[in-house]
Amino acid sequence: MSSEDDAALSAWIAALNHELPAEIAVSPDIVVERYGWAPGRLVVAERISGAREVSVWIHRNRGHARFELDPAPPFSALPPFRVVRYRMHWGDYINGGIWAYTLIDGRIATLTHRPEDVPLEWRHGPPSGKKLPQGP
16 A cells, blocks of 8 residues: 555544544545445445535544454555455444545545445344443
8 A cells, every 4th residue: 555545544544533524534525435234235325425424424423433444455456446444343343344445635535335244143233241332
């Protein structure tokens, strides 16, 4: 990954983790396509356009979810796309997925957000002894 990718992804993760305004990490005309989980994993569940709307989308999680890059090597992709794996921690729940993205002027311009399926043990709520964050 290039230093431009490292900087853009660091800013994106900081925005997702409520450590940086989204407008710093993304281009003004960004488009995010969020896919769903099985059986809707092949369908765009949500399309978010513009830095302001992306900021609103990010703040829906109220800072409970924490994101990071997965240490697995990035996938090869056809230019101009870059593809990386991410991890997400939400209380005791851990999952991940793939981000395919493009950059403009060092900021994320398009992003396809494809989460992994919800792990089987979590499909009907938290398993015994596991907790999710509560409240604002």
